[in-house]
Structure formats: structure tokens, C-alpha cells
Amino acid sequence: MGDRPVILLVAHEHADLVEGEFRARYDRDYRIELVGGSAAALDRLRTHVADGVQVAMVAAERRLPDAPAVELLHQVPAVTSTARRVALVPGEEYADALDEMRAALLRRDMDTFVGIPRGARDEEFHVALIELLSEWGWSVARPTVTATDVVALPGDRTATAIHDLLDRLGIPNRTLDPRDDEGRALVESVGPDAELPVVRAFNGRVLAAATPAAVAEAMYGGYDSIPPGQIADVVVVGAGPAGLAAAVYAASEGLSTVVLEREAIGGQAGSSSMIRNYLGFPRGISGMRLAQRSRVQAGRFGARFYTGRPARRIEPGPADEPEHHHVHVDGVQMCARTVVLATGVTYRRLGVPAIDDLVGAGVHYGAATSMAREMTDLDVYVVGGGNSAGQAAVHLAKFAGSVTMLVRRASLAETMSDYLVREIAATPTISVSTRTAVVDGGGDGRLQYLWTQDLDTGERTKTHADGLFCLLGAEPDCAWLPDGLALDDHGFVLTGRDVPRDLWPDGVPPASLETTLRGVFAVGDVRAGSMKRVASASGEGASVMPLVHAHLALLREQEYGT
Template identity: 50%
Template sequence: MGTPAIVIASAHHADVLAEAFGRYDREYDVRVVGDEVAATATAKELTGSGKQVALFVVDTDHDQDRLYALIGGTRKVVPTARRLIVTHVSRFRDDNRTFRHAVAAGKVDALLLMPQGPRDEEFHGAVGELLNEWNATVAAPVIESVRIITPEKDALTRELLDYLGRVGMPAGVHHPDSEIGRAVLEQCPEDEGRWPVVSSMVGWCGHCPSVRALANQLYGRPDDIEVDEVVDLVVVGAGPAGLAASVYASSEGLSTICLEAEAIGGQAGTSSMIRNYLGFPRGISGMRLAQRARGQALRFGTRFFTGWPATGLTPAVDGGPHVVHTDGGDVHARAVLVATGVNYRRLGVDSLEELVGRGVYYGAAMAAARELAGDHVVVVGGGNSAGQAAIHAARFASSVTIVVRRPDLTATMSSYLIDEIEWNPRITVRGSSRVVDGGPDDVGQLAWLDVEDVTTGEHERVEARGLFLLLGAAPECGWLPDVVLRDERGFVLTGRDIPSEQWVEDVPPEDLATTVPGIYAGGDIRAGSMKRVASATGEGASVVSSVHAWLGQ
């Protein structure tokens, strides 16, 4: 691919911007042009020669109509590039009002004040975030933390790539006959022929039969914990609620262990860009948010064990500890937070279940979106996760259709996402519809879907190479004992939602307390939760005061 490019379009401040972006010259091909025609021509020249454009920087000194033409033109030529508007200090206040909607609607990724002098690190910090996001979601990794060796990119290989993307580990797939493939197989020749073979920077090399096996190798198993140790708090689930609880509990001196069945971050980790999370005005990907929270928790002393789901919970007896069971060992704790979140519901169409991993994916599957360049993609679901998945897929696919049973998205999706979807010319919303069938091509990959109009019953067959299913919440708490009460849908009851006959002396339990003293629930698994990242984070943080009070009894 060669060195990725940064294209700067400025009619009157090209010298200022060229000087500011001089620090990127060593690692990016920085091009400075004067107008929208030259910017589009430069982008076409770069892509035609096999180079990628990582970032377009556009000065607001252009006429507004020409400016929007430039932004739209760059999106058509290079939809995967990030777009940054910069404005001179003399126009910043007016431009901020003028272009605020463009940022909110996703027409551009950020609006920044032009650098006022050398070492404007506020400006370069924002540029760095945009380039970091592009490198994580678009560019092939320069340094591969994990290498996957396989003759074909099968469903398991795609699952491994998706998992590694969610935990922020750059990975590459290589054929056994390639130079890298041969070098890896020399480390573990006994595994050749048992694909995929995985090699990681930590020194492990061998056949990898599942995502769980990879997680165990990367993060360890719960049976590494000393069996005689009783910790203050075990957090089951490392989504936003579990991560927040881990940070606040360990920072306040509680010995804390966090168990995660799959990837740190849970479903939130699959979000390509969360734009309404407090404190991140330019947005943050779910993966970045999760990895920062994990690093924060580790810094305070939380121990993480990934790849072993909880299989049972034995409540405390006679003042003893609660015991969380996994196939890899037991964890004893004085308090437990259940934060296992939810899974996406299955579609229930047999023909499509057979194609999972071969064009059909549950969740956003961000790594898979890269392989769908130029294809039509269908996203099923009306929540924020579905909206974020559609916007991410539209950077690669030629067109994206959101299929939702409701007439539109207004009842289930945040307004800022709806605005971004309405503006994006590659995304279409198909309301009052559902996917009822699908089938493969000659090589076994998804090729077509049947979509039904739920009001008329009419069917339409559409070509589609990707189907992303984000179908709502199915709680992950079958491992809990019956004494931890749940509602009719399987979500854990807490606080005043617990039936009054379970209250002690007619006093309801605390807001996040379950029917078992010392066991709490937070995040999406809790009955009545908001199913939003920020609310889950708040619940995870607030439960720590209750845990302190319980341990002090």
C-alpha cells in the first residue's frame, strides 16, 4: 500500500498548515493543495497508485458551497479517510456555529482551531486521535501483535480477528507458504496442518481451536488464583459496568478480580464510534474506551482473567465467601457484581445460521466490514449498536441497508445517530421489514437475502454479501442460582423491582442489590437498565459504595 497520505486543502493558509503538519512528514505523505478540484484530483492520483488517504484537512476559507462539495467529493473518492475542518481564529466563533451540524451529522469528524504557533499539542492531540482511529479500523497493521497462519480465512479465523480487534491487538493473517507463515511454523512444526496456527508476541505459538483458547493464552485462567485467597470483590463481566466497578473498587483499596467470558469491553467494545460519551467531544471507539478502562483498573490492582465464563455461583453460607465457578477454577469473594451484559438474540432462520462467519455475523464484526468493500451490506436492528455498525460498514461497502421491524428508527436510536444515517448517502433505512431467508454463492459465502414487508407480507430478494445482526437483548445469567431473582425475560431484579415479600422489615434492598446479600447487578443484565454505555458505567461506579458498606458490616 505504501505510505498513507494526508491531504490538506487551503486557499489562504496553506503555509501555516504545511508547517504544522511537517511533524507528520516522516510517516505520512503530506500533500498541500489550494482548492477542491486539486484535492479530489490528488486523492484520485494517490488511490490510483495504490496509496491510502488517512486524513483530509480542509480549511474553512473556501466558499461554503464549495467547501461542502469538497467534503462530499473526498467522501466519494475515499470513504474510509477521516475528515477534519480547520478554521482561522478570526472566524472560529462563526464557523463553530456554521459547521456544528456538519460535525454532529458525521459529514466531518472534527472541527478544530488552526494552530496558533509551534507545539500546539491540543491541535495535534486531536489529529493524533483521528489518525489512531484510522489506523485501528482501516490500515493494515505495521506491527502485528498476533499472527494467524491458515490456508484460508474461514469462520474461525474471522472470529479470532474480530476478537483481537475488540481487545485492541493488531493482527495479520498469512498463508502457510508465505515468508511469515514459514517462519511461524518453524516455531511450532508439530501443529502444521491443524489450522489456524497462532503466534503471539508473548511467545506462545500453536494451534488455536477457539476464541476462548486464544483468550486464555493472552490473559491467563482463573485457576491461576491462589485457592486460599478470598478477594473483596469479584466482577463477572468486563463491559462498561464491570470495568467501572473494577476501577473504582481497586482504586479504593478493595482486592478485585474481573472475569470476562470473551473480550474486554463486552458489546460496547464492538462500537466503532461512540459520539455522545461524556468527555470525548470527538467521540471514542468502544475498543479504545474499554482498553483505557482496563489499563486504569490494572494500574490500581484489578486482576483480569479472560476466556472462562462463569458457570455457577454458590452464595455465602454462615458468613463464608461467595464462590463463583468457572471451568478453569473457582473464585472466592466477599461480594459479587453480576455485570455479564446481554447477547444478541438469534435470528432463527436456519439457512442463515449455517452461514455465520461466512458473510453472516452477530454483532458489529468490525474486522469483517473491511472485506466488504464495494458490496451491499444489510444491518438488522434499530438500536445504537446497529446504527454505529451501519456507519462503520458504510466506510467500506458500496451501500448499506438497515432493516428494522418498526416503521423507523426514532423510538430506539439516539438522535445524533439518526441524523448521521440520514445524511450518509450510502445508508438506507428499510422500516416495517425483516429478513426471512438467505443463501450462499458457489463457494459458500452469503450471496442473497429475502426481505419481508411485515405489513403486506410481500417478499423481495436482494443481493447482499454481508449481514450484521444486532437484534436486541438476551440476558447472560443462566449460571445464577434461583435465589437470585429474575424477571420474566431473564433480567436480574434489583432494588425496588424485587417483590416486596423479599424485602427485609418492609425496606427495599439498595438500588443495585439483588435478593442475595452481598451480590449486586449492574449494566444491561439488570432489569430496567437503560442499555446505554454511560448508564452502565454509572451503575458500575456507584455499586462500590454499597460493596464498602456490605464489607463493613
């Protein structure tokens, strides 16, 4: 009973109603506690922190005897930074409280506000709470059940990468030590000389010398299971927001749809701890949840996913098979009447050898959400000034003792959404160093220090660092594409009338999202001129479908003469 995380209720006038509503739904999995005021709540929180008790949520009635709820919730992160914070507004006060609550949200004094239920089955109330508890459980709590086990020695960098993949996929996982009974038994089930890490996937398959790519392929279907001779209407290369949207719309419209992804389904967006400006999610949604729901949605319409290997090349159909293209991955060829390129971008490397030698040992490219728990009370640095870097900093600040953002530009506002700039400014454990770059670093087996440089004065400073998360901006991965596919000077795919006139096939401009290869389209971040936002990538993934249908109709006309 004592192991259950706490939901702390702070209520006075409506205390019985609030306590009854929470106990009716959450008393099995959480320890529900009620106090009557702000001072008592802070005292209880301090006691729980001192005793090592996890607090999942603090829910406070708007008016308390000794302080407003907003004032209390503002103070909660100084005691326990990971607890979700909710203001409970009585129905009769709701209209008058809206401006106050919205202002508090903008200041990040709380996570959300909800009306206190006035009757049975107020599911909107509980949806808001369950979403917050779900995100808390994924990003903060250790899993109480596991779907995948990883047997590895402490400090194994490959195992760290596997855990990051599993967390991005939303798969509960745990680490087993090969010297313990359970870990040893799993290794011996493969063989006494099995090379670590050993992974038991949720489907029961056990892998020795596992890698993230091998685990991904074991989870969602190996390429070797693709039926020979299959011709898909649409092959989507890349499963970020753009690729997932394309898959959902293609499959829902009856097209045979295959999605190829080299890493985790969800792409870079899948590692975002919280996306707050995505349409339809007023309380925000993690990149993992968005990717997970989109994958399930596409799969229910019939889309097939194959992960773990990168696409190596695309070949236009030969003269005897002009109606489809060939997409090659290692050892396998896929035939596709149309191809949608949605490969997104990758984070640029720092280009500092001493730093890159420590990737997986305190240094991470991308948000590495799974590592945030390992940064508790440590000194962490985030390199980058875009939205992904801001989201990573805010998430890390829930655990780390300090988070320092290192930004080459003079201001975050030049490259970051305003809501994130405000959130960072309102988080006391985040500091921002502008016009600053990382020039060196190192440590004994893992990151221990950084050298930074002031880009205006040239002055260098050595500083202690336990973690470095690099989110440096976008580079497209287009070197594998055929020569006939036009790219801009930065390597992004050109489409539509952005293609130079002398490259128009047969003197006709490609369709708006079509490349210089007929039947090959580009959407999302990989496309030159795209907005580089999750919502716009999803929009392009949906918008490409009329163009795909038009090309398929043209192929049918050429084949049948109708």
C-alpha cells in the first residue's frame, strides 16, 4: 500500500465532493490524501520528499483559507518538481475564474485547470486528470510492469540506446543485471556465451548482441517477411508526423500502404516530452503519445510498418515495369506505384571529437527523454535554440538540479515559439547563455566537464557537466536519393514550382509536393521550404494524398487506355 504514488488534494469548502470524486476513480492505484490549506499541503509535500514518496499530482481548490490555489501550485515545483499541478474550480466560479486561470497557465504556475464535477460521470474532468497521470507515469515513474527486458551491465551504451528507443515507442521496459538470478536466466535461455545486451521483446522473441535497429525490427516486423513480388500503392519512407499522416490517409482511402522507418516510429517529434501547440490537444501531448496513437490509427486501416533498416536507394521502374519504383533496404526490395519521402531531418553534430566520443555516456543527440530520470539533481546542458531544445530543457528541469541552455544566437525568441520562451523564463532552474558554443569537453569514461566559448569575446570557460543534450538544428538525410531527384543548396528535396524550370520533366512543373521523379513525393521537414513544425508536417502528409490518387489514376489510364 505504501508504494503507491500520492495524489494530494487541497480543498476546503468542497473537500468532501473533491475527495469522493478522486477516491471513486483512483484509490486503487494512488494514495489519496486530503489537506485543508496551502501551508499544510507544502508541509505534507516536504515530508513525502524527505521520505522518498512519489507525488504524482497536487490538485487544489481555487479558494483556500490561507492562499489561492494558483499561489500554492506556483510553489510546488520548489518542493517536488515532477508532480502534476491542477487547479479545481467550482462550477459557480468557472466563468469568473477563466482569465485568472489562463494567465496562470501562461506563467506555468500549473499544468491545467478543471471544473469540479457537479454530478456523476463527469468524464471530461477525468480525461484531463488521466492524461496528466499518464504522462507522469511514462516520464517520471519507474514502470511497475514491463513489456520488454534488457539484460546489460551498468554503463552499457548500446543498452542505453535501446532504452531510449523503447521509451520513444511507449513500451514499458526494465534493465536486468546479468549477475542477478533473473538476468542470468534470461541470458542462459539464449546460451551461456550469449553476447550482451540480451533483449526479450514483448512478443517473446529474445535477441543476443541486441542493437536498437534489431530490437525495432523484432518489434514491428522484419523486412524479410515482405511477400516477394508485392507492389504497394504507396510506400512511405519515414514515420515521423508527416509519414504517419500520409499512412493514415492512404490506408483509410483503401490504398495498400507500407511504411519504412529506420529507427523509432515517431521520428524526432516522438522524442519531444510535451508538444503544447498541436491542434486539438489543449493540455499538450507528448511526442511519444502522438506517434503511438498515429501508428495504431494507421495500422487499424491496414498500413504495414517495417522498422530497423534504412532505405538505401530508390530506382525508377525499368522499361518493362514503368508503372512502379523500386525502394531498396538492406537485403530487400519493395515495389511501389508511388513513394512518399518523409525522412525528416537529423540533428547536426557538434563536430567536437572529445564530445562525440562520449555519446551514450552523458552526451546525447536529441531529447533522450528516457535519460531525464537519470539526471536527478545533476547539472545538465542543452545545446540548441529551437522548439525541440526548449521542450527538452523544460522536461529535464523537472529532474536536474540545474539546466543551462547554450544558444549561439542573441535571443531564444529568434528561433523558438513564444509559449516555450515564456515557460523557460518561468522555470527557475533553467538558465540561458546566449552567444555561447561548446568547444571541448571530456571526463573519465563519461562526461564530467565542458569548455564553452563566448562567441563575442572569445573567452573560454570550463564548467562541470553531468549531461549534455544536443539539439542543434536540421540536416536532411538525402544522400541516398537518386541523382535525378533535385535538391536545394542545403540538401532539402525540391518540389513543385520550386524546382528549377530546366529540371521540369517534359517541360511541365511537378505537382505541388511532387519531386522531379514522377510518382515520388516529399512531405514534412525533408522538403525544401517546409515550415519545420509538427502540425505543418502532418498537414503535408495528408495533403499529398490527392496527388497520389491523381498519379495512380494516370497509371491506370496508361495501362488500360481509359
